[in-house]
Amino acid sequence: MLQLQAVTKTFGANTAVHAASFSVDRPMMIGIIGSSGAGKSTLLRMMNCLTPASSGEILVNGRDITKLRGAEKRDWQSHCAMIFQQFNLVPRLDVVSNVLHGTLNRRSTLATMFNLYPEDDIIRAIDILDRLGIAEHAPKRAEALSGGQQQRVAIARALMQDPTIILADEPIASLDPMNAQLVMQALRDIHEQDGRMVIANLHTLDTARRYCDRVIGMRQGRIVFDGTPAQLTTGVARDIYGADASFSEATTSTQIETLSARPETVAAQ
Numbered sequence: 686m687l688q689l690q691a692v693t694k695t696f697g698a699n700t701a702v703h704a705a706s707f708s709v710d711r712p713m714m715i716g717i718i719g720s721s722g723a724g725k726s727t728l729l730r731m732m733n734c735l736t737p738a739s740s741g742e743i744l745v746n747g748r749d750i751t752k753l754r755g756a757e758k759r760d761w762q763s764h765c766a767m768i769f770q771q772f773n774l775v776p777r778l779d780v781v782s783n784v785l786h787g788t789l790n791r792r793s794t795l796a797t798m799f800n801l802y803p804e805d806d807i808i809r810a811i812d813i814l815d816r817l818g819i820a821e822h823a824p825k826r827a828e829a830l831s832g833g834q835q836q837r838v839a840i841a842r843a844l845m846q847d848p849t850i851i852l853a854d855e856p857i858a859s860l861d862p863m864n865a866q867l868v869m870q871a872l873r874d875i876h877e878q879d880g881r882m883v884i885a886n887l888h889t890l891d892t893a894r895r896y897c898d899r900v901i902g903m904r905q906g907r908i909v910f911d912g913t914p915a916q917l918t919t920g921v922a923r924d925i926y927g928a929d930a931s932f933s934e935a936t937t938s939t940q941i942e943t944l945s946a947r948p949e950t951v952a953a954q
């Protein structure tokens with residue numbers, strides 16, 4: 686269903702992503718790891734057409750999305766929702782309106798200007814917030830919520846688009862370990878319950894191992910590892926991060942002692 690063939694991005698003389706190739710034949714949860722500057726964000730942004738690829742193909746069910754323009758490109762972007770480290774919410778707007786922004790691509794300019802939403806969409810937005818365990822915050826301004834809650838609002842906004850793929854660019858990098866686990870579990874639940882594909886850039890190995898079915902490692906713009914969490918040994922991780930023998934996984938850990946059991950659903954929190 687998703688196939689990257691020699692996807693490359695250059696910024697001037699700098700090759701941010703060099704001939705990245707991999708294919709995914711069923712919805713799964715994929716973690717992309719690598720040190721800062723390895724090309725993870727650029728790779729994700731090319732999949733969403735936020736950054737145009739310099740060369741190569743990104744085939745989705747056989748269609749090369751790097752060639753899309755105008756309405757076709759926007760249509761693909763609505764099927765391929767993006768979540769960012771800094772949430773990208775409208776801080777002064779209430780939570781439910783932020784979630785409803787996920788429907789912007791299919792609403793008229795007039796409806797957008799007057800903040801008019803169909804009742805069905807409002808009900809769906811609240812249902813999604815409920816599923817993520819934050820419906821009680823629906824009337825509050827987004828800026829009044831904690832980071833973990835704001836990221837779940839961003840996930841709710843993404844779900845409003847009913848996407849096939851969710852791309853998450855360092856979704857937990859700004860969160861404390863407890864909230865990081867809530868957000869990762871929410872993404873995992875969405876994958877398992879809805880059958881959506883989730884691809885997340887992650888900066889911690891234990892998170893990639895714990896939540897993902899497959900891990901892709903990038904180093905200096907190249908994919909240097911593509912395998913299961915079990916294959917991601919400390920030695921492999923050391924190669925991905927270009928670290929020496931002193932490399933310690935503890936430096937990339939989000940584990941906390943108090944949250945020993947994996948929460949079954951976010952709604953239970």
Ligand SMILES: Nc1ncnc2c1ncn2[C@@H]1O[C@H](COP(=O)(O)OP(=O)(O)OP(=O)(O)O)[C@@H](O)[C@H]1O
Pocket residue numbers: 696699700701719720721722723724725726727728
């Ligand atoms: N818009 C841009 N213009 C010029 N260079 C860029 C641009 N975006 C990224 N780069 C460069 O491309 C390379 C890869 O950056 P990218 O942000 O994709 O890495 P990353 O693995 O996501 O890093 P981080 O974990 O720090 O976000 C870096 O050398 C970066 O400086």
